[in-house]
Amino acid sequence: MSSVLEVKDLNKNFGDFKALQDINLNVKEGEFVSVLGPSGCGKTTLLRVIAGFIEESSGSISIQKSPMKGISPENRPVNIVFQSLALFPMMNVFENVAFGLRRQGLKKDEISKRVIEMLNRVGLNGYEKKKINELSGGQKQRVAIARSLVMKPKILLLDEPLSALDRKLREYMKVELKELQREVGTTFIYITHDQSEALVMSDRVAVMNRGKIEQLDTPVNLYTHPNTAFVAGFVGENNRFELSGSDSYSITTKNGWKLNMPDLDFAPNVMFMRPEAFILEPTDDLKDINKFQATIKVVLFDGANTKMSVVVESGDEILISLPQNAKFQNLKSGDTVNIGIAYHNIKCYEG
Amino acid sequence: MSGNKKAFYFLLIPVLLWLVLLIIVPHIDLFISSFKVDGDSSSVFSLENYTIFFKEKIYWFTFLNTVIYAIGITLLAFVVTFPVAFYLTKVVDKKYASFLTLMLLIPLWVGELVTIYGWVIILGDHGVINESLIWLGIIDKPITLLYTNFSMSIGLLYMSMLFMTIPVMTTLESLDDSLIEAASDLGASKFTIFRRIIIPHAMPGIINGGIIVFMLVIGDYVAPNILGGKSNLWFTEQIYNQFLSTFNWNQGAAFGFLLLVISSAVIWMALKLSGQKLEKVGS
Numbered sequence: 001m002s003s004v005l006e007v008k009d010l011n012k013n014f015g016d017f018k019a020l021q022d023i024n025l026n027v028k029e030g031e032f033v034s035v036l037g038p039s040g041c042g043k044t045t046l047l048r049v050i051a052g053f054i055e056e057s058s059g060s061i062s063i064q065k066s067p068m069k070g071i072s073p074e075n076r077p078v079n080i081v082f083q084s085l086a087l088f089p090m091m092n093v094f095e096n097v098a099f100g101l102r103r104q105g106l107k108k109d110e111i112s113k114r115v116i117e118m119l120n121r122v123g124l125n126g127y128e129k130k131k132i133n134e135l136s137g138g139q140k141q142r143v144a145i146a147r148s149l150v151m152k153p154k155i156l157l158l159d160e161p162l163s164a165l166d167r168k169l170r171e172y173m174k175v176e177l178k179e180l181q182r183e184v185g186t187t188f189i190y191i192t193h194d195q196s197e198a199l200v201m202s203d204r205v206a207v208m209n210r211g212k213i214e215q216l217d218t219p220v221n222l223y224t225h226p227n228t229a230f231v232a233g234f235v236g237e238n239n240r241f242e243l244s245g246s247d248s249y250s251i252t253t254k255n256g257w258k259l260n261m262p263d264l265d266f267a268p269n270v271m272f273m274r275p276e277a278f279i280l281e282p283t284d285d286l287k288d289i290n291k292f293q294a295t296i297k298v299v300l301f302d303g304a305n306t307k308m309s310v311v312v313e314s315g316d317e318i319l320i321s322l323p324q325n326a327k328f329q330n331l332k333s334g335d336t337v338n339i340g341i342a343y344h345n346i347k348c349y350e351g
Numbered sequence: 352m353s354g355n356k357k358a359f360y361f362l363l364i365p366v367l368l369w370l371v372l373l374i375i376v377p378h379i380d381l382f383i384s385s386f387k388v389d390g391d392s393s394s395v396f397s398l399e400n401y402t403i404f405f406k407e408k409i410y411w412f413t414f415l416n417t418v419i420y421a422i423g424i425t426l427l428a429f430v431v432t433f434p435v436a437f438y439l440t441k442v443v444d445k446k447y448a449s450f451l452t453l454m455l456l457i458p459l460w461v462g463e464l465v466t467i468y469g470w471v472i473i474l475g476d477h478g479v480i481n482e483s484l485i486w487l488g489i490i491d492k493p494i495t496l497l498y499t500n501f502s503m504s505i506g507l508l509y510m511s512m513l514f515m516t517i518p519v520m521t522t523l524e525s526l527d528d529s530l531i532e533a534a535s536d537l538g539a540s541k542f543t544i545f546r547r548i549i550i551p552h553a554m555p556g557i558i559n560g561g562i563i564v565f566m567l568v569i570g571d572y573v574a575p576n577i578l579g580g581k582s583n584l585w586f587t588e589q590i591y592n593q594f595l596s597t598f599n600w601n602q603g604a605a606f607g608f609l610l611l612v613i614s615s616a617v618i619w620m621a622l623k624l625s626g627q628k629l630e631k632v633g634s
Contacts, residue, residue: 053532074538086533090551099547100537151537 004029004154004187005050010059012045012211019045021211023059027155027189032181034190034198037208038234043191044083046208047157050189052076063154074103079148081158085140087132093119093143094128100151118150122180138169145177149184158190162197174200195235199223207231229349232272239273239318243348251348257314259290261346268348273341275307276321280328282340289340294318296335310337385604400605410589410606417586418613421569424504428512428564429519429557436519437549441528452520455513463510467577470509474502474578498580506574511567515560522556523549558627562618569614586610 003026010023019042027033035043048054050061052073061068063077079100088096094115101111119125122142127135135143141161148156162170162177178201181188192198198205199219206216207230215227226232233240241253246268251261253271282291294310299322306322308331320339322328331337385401387394404410435455439448458466473479476493484490496502526549534544550557575585586606593603622629 051536073532073535074540078536080533080536082529082533084527084529086527086529088530088534088548090548099534099539103538103540103543147537 002029003027004031004064005189006060006062006065007046007050008060008062010046010049010061011057012042012049012054013057018211020049020056023213025206025213025216027187030185030187032178032188032190032201032203034192034202034205035208036192036195036198036205036235039193041208042211043193043208044159045211047080047159047189047191050155051078051080051157077154078157079151079153079155081144081148081156081161083159083161083163085144085161085164087140087143087147089132091132092128093124093130093132093135096132096143097147097150099147114150118146121149121183122146137165138173141165141173145180149186153186155187155189158188160192160194162192163194170197177201199235205235207234209234226272226347229270229272229351232347232349237275237319239275241271241273241316243269243271246348251346253314253316255314255316257312257316259292259341259346261343261348264348266348266350268350270349270351272347272349273318273345275319277341277345278318278320279340279342280320280323281338286340286342288344289342290346291338291340293336294339296331296333296337298333299331310339381604381607384601385608387601389601394601400602401609403602404605404609409584413584413589414586414609414613416584417569418617420500420504420507421565422617424507424511424568425515425561425565427504427508428515429561431508432512432516432560433519433553433557436516436523440520440523441526455516458509459513463573466510467506467574470502470506470578471497474505497578500580503575503579503585506578507568507571510571510574511564514563514567515557518556518559518563519553520556522553526552554625555627558621558625561621565617565621566614569610 005025005027007023007025010020010025011018012020023046025033035046037043045054049056050068052068052071052075056069068076088099091099097115097118098111101114106114116125116128119127122145124139124142124146127139127143132140132143144161145156145158162173165173174197181201190198190201199222202219204216204218205222207214207222209230215222215231217225217227222231222235226235232238241257243251244254244256245252246261246264248264249260249262250258251264251268251271252258279286279289282289292312294312297309297311297317299308300306304324306324307319308322309317309319311317318339322331384394386396386398388397388399404414439451439455443451461469471478474496475481476495476497478497480496481490481493485493530548530552531544534548539547570587572585572587572591575588579585587610590603590606590610593599593606
């Protein structure tokens with residue numbers, strides 16, 4: 001598949017503030033790429049530069065091989081679904097979706113046909129005459145997406161469009177959005193600070209921090225092989241420990257908890273372990289793992305997501321996933337448990 | 352009756368007194384006297400005060416002239432102040448916006464009479480404009496600016512246009528910038544965005560401002576009297592003359608009611624044409 005968007009060495013400064021630094025991003029046709037990062041990381045700036053609302057300081061953006069420098073937003077083959085949705089309250093649903101097509105000067109029948117088709121696709125048939133303020137949050141969402149998709153953009157840019165919805169609807173729309181994208185085959189670039197949205201929907205995720213892309217990878221790789229300490233801490237739940245020292249076969253936390261860690265070829269100062277990477281009551285035949293004893297501080301029951309907080313001898317606290325099977329159901333605070341963690345599940349980073 | 356309700360009615364008293372004593376009662380009184388003509392001993396009921404309006408050309412001509420000018424000045428007030436309102440709410444840095452809005456309000460502190468005399472000084476034969484044009488060599492002798500329809504319109508526009516600016520600014524402030532961006536993203540030109548997004552959004556404010564400006568202008572006496580010429584009579588001057596020159600209060604009352612009817616009719620038409628509701632515009 002050919003690449004539809006090429007961002008090369010993109011920089012954007014606001015005065016002294018570097019909002020975007022050396023952004024490189026290639027998006028293939030039909031791909032669903034998320035840009036994930038905390039607020040203020042520059043992800044919205046990136047989207048606005050791609051859409052043409054902000055001019056880049058240096059670097060280049062090409063869409064389907066044609067450079068976008070100096071091309072105004074209305075002439076770029078991209079459309080945005082805004083965070084506030086930005087539906088036109090003075091028009092009904094039909095007119096909102098038809099707005100862009102009318103600007104292209106299409107024939108009435110053609111406009112009507114395409115609008116109705118798109119409304120059907122997003123499950124809003126029969127809503128043409130409704131006013132915007134008569135719609136629910138989820139319906140507004142769909143109108144906003146329909147209004148952009150009906151333009152048949154090369155790329156659809158979505159700026160945290162689900163953030164205004166309540167949790168349950170958001171979970172539902174996540175799945176629906178992903179299915180819609182697969183159906184229409186349009187390239188989606190999805191801006192979000194919610195890692196679950198990014199991981200569930202995307203083919204690839206770009207994790208951004210302080211104006212830089214820290215890692216651009218598939219959701220599975222991001223989760224299992226984070227490249228940087230920031231990605232390890234930001235994507236998914238993680239136990240984070242600052243280290244006070246290390247040598248070629250072990251690491252020591254600030255509190256003095258020593259773990260075996262062979263074949264280290266650098267001096268890390270931070271270490272991460274996923275809650276679900278721990279093995280409860282490890283058997284003797286397991287190799288290449290650290291084994292230690294810990295006391296349960298509290299069990300946090302949450303169905304399949306149940307976790308427990310345990311304290312090791314040094315006083316370091318760890319959050320551990322607790323599988324809901326008969327073997328571990330009777331664990332309670334104060335109990336002592338044997339725990340293991342494989343070397344390859346300990347992620348060490350500099351800085 | 353609960354305590355809350357008692358307090359509510361108690362607080363309502365000043366408003367009701369104001370409405371009844373100062374607005375409703377005088378209007379009923381004027382309405383009744385507009386149908387009276389002074390007879391030999393006592394006044395008698397008659398339609399004469401109204402029929403005379405249609406018989407005498409000078410009356411209905413002045414009336415028509417006033418209405419047309421008032422509508423024109425209202426439209427002009429919109430054309431002149433909309434860019435200012437847009438600039439102050441959407442373009443200029445928020446830091447300076449409130450300061451600049453304050454600058455706009457300063458002329459209101461002086462009072463209408465003084466600002467109108469200010470225009471006399473500016474527009475007079477030896478005023479700032481004529482003197483500058485002569486000094487620049489563009490004209491040889493002063494051109495007549497004062498005591499014309501032009502000077503009257505300027506005066507009326509100047510004293511009323513702020514009342515268009517403020518409501519329009521209020522509606523523009525509530526316009527989400529992302530609507531403009533979304534329209535632009537969907538391929539709309541600047542003109543289309545203005546016509547399809549900005550104007551419809553600002554319509555309640557425009558109509559609100561329009562009503563105030565129209566009422567102020569059509570009922571104004573000072574600007575037409577001081578800046579207007581002999582040939583362009585403003586209808587309020589006719590009313591003034593009936594009350595204070597010829598002491599024909601009954602005739603003046605009839606004229607007053609005609610003015611009230613026409614301004615209500617124009618406002619009603621403006622609301623109809625723009626598809627606005629009075630409640631929405633008023634809020």
